[in-house]
Amino acid sequence: MLVIPCPYCGPRCEIEFSYGGQAHIARPEDSAAISDETWADYVFLRDNTKGVFLERWVHAHGCRQWFNVARHTVTYEILASYETGAKPPKLDFVTQV
């Protein structure tokens, strides 16, 4: 069970949250003009990182806010959580695997 630090409520148990996939996926500016391949990339393709991954979570059973989390996909350590729209923080601490 993960303890996820909600930027608004503080550390809470994983069962209060829902997962939202990779963070910082920007919608292409001119979606009518881009190729199908670029659009498919935006809609379907996500990184499959071994290491620190920036991902979205929503505090579904708590404050219902979306936010971002930096989580190590091997050790499951959560290195940071920050508000949606904010830049990811500098992560000095990187676990060696």
Add this chain to the structure above:
Amino acid sequence: MIERYLRQSPLAHLGLSGRGQDDGAPAQVRLAERPFSGLVNLRGPGADQTFLDAFEAAAEYALPTAAGASSVGGNTTALWLGPREWAIVDARGEPDAGPRIASRLRAALAGFPAAVTDISESRACIQISGAKARATLQKGCPLDLHPRAFRQGQCAQTRLAKASVLIHLTADESAQGGLAFDVYVARSFAEYVWFWLEDAACEYGANAKL
């Protein structure tokens, strides 16, 4: 609002008022439905001081802005649900409390990007009190309910036996009537949560308080 004489509280069908009265045996957990609590959901710009001031001018108490905080003014309590969301509660069981709070807030907050929604009918309010109330809730709730971590006046939205609930510690161990929580749960989950609480409290000696 529906005709008052047709209105039923979410746990009315359990016939709690028809149960055997408290026999005086030492019960460490007491359960009660608080029917017809007024409950209004308020959403608005929590970082905008003019919005907070407008609420305070109308309600004569301040909206809580710290996570899990509540504030009391007269017969209503404002519970922090999120950075832009609150619950305004009047748990005295006056049937018109919800619409009355809602219309007052709507008038006071007109012009703000805010939403005032009377959700009284959609929730059940279950009061759980007694010395073992914390221990009973803790069986199905991941929140830290230890007296050091969860104090009088604090509230939190979390899960209880998998149901989504809002828990409010209305009185702690030092209060005159002893420890008491209000647990708000969606109406359709009310019976499930009530029976779960009865079962969880069984080992401590439970009584339905009327």
